[in-house]
Structure formats: structure tokens, C-alpha cells
Amino acid sequence: MEGVCKMYEEHLKRMNPNSPSIIYDISQLFDFIDDLADLSCVVYRADTQTYQPYNKHCIKEKIYMLLHQQAQQAGKQLSLEALGGWEWAWNTAVCSVL
Numbered sequence: 001m002e003g004v005c006k007m008y009e010e011h012l013k014r015m016n017p018n019s020p021s022i023i024y025d026i027s028q029l030f031d032f033i034d035d036l037a038d039l040s041c042v043v044y045r046a047d048t049q050t051y052q053p054y055n056k057h058c059i060k061e062k063i064y065m066l067l068h069q070q071a072q073q074a075g076k077q078l079s080l081e082a083l084g085g086w087e088w089a090w091n092t093a094v095c096s097v098l
Contacts, residue, residue, distance in 0.1 A: 001062045008032045
């Protein structure tokens with residue numbers, strides 16, 4: 001899931017080459033994911049020795065959980081506001097790209 005975030009951050013760097021830092025929130029990341037023609041991943045499960053597929057919805061859910069955990073570890077307060085299913089509002093910036 002970190003790779004998907006990194007892909008978005010690289011996209012932001014290309015779109016804003018002269019900005020020393022870029023701040024985005026999770027709703028912008030999820031919009032980027034939604035705009036991709038296709039995005040899926042498979043994760044190996046040792047218990048069944050199979051690969052489990054994840055679609056965009058599952059990927060966004062895993063990213064949300066990852067960023068929520070990172071925000072908690074950083075001591076930031078996370079304020080969730082569901083807007084139509086997969087849009088979220090943060091009261092602090094999710095990520096800063098340097």
C-alpha cells in the first residue's frame with residue numbers, strides 16, 4: 001500500500017516540479033486511485049499458499065488503515081467525516097511530499 005502512496009507522490013512531484021513541498025489529503029489520494037484505469041494487487045497468504053486479489057475498494061481500505069495507524073503513531077488526531085462512502089476529511093494533512 002505504501003507503493004500506491006509513493007506512486008501518487010511521484011505524480012504530484014511531476015505535476016508540481018517547482019514546489020519544495022506538497023501537502024495532500026486522503027480524499028485527493030483516493031480520487032487519484034479512482035481515476036486510474038486499473039489498479040489491483042495480490043497478496044500472498046502463507047496459511048493457504050495462495051494469492052488473494054485486492055481491487056481498488058480494498059486497496060483504499062488498506063491505505064486508509066495504514067494512514068490511520070501512522071497518524072495515531074505520530075500522535076495526530078484523526079477526524080473522520082464520511083462523504084458518500086470513500087471521501088474522508090482530515091483535520092491535519094495526511095502527507096507532505098518533500
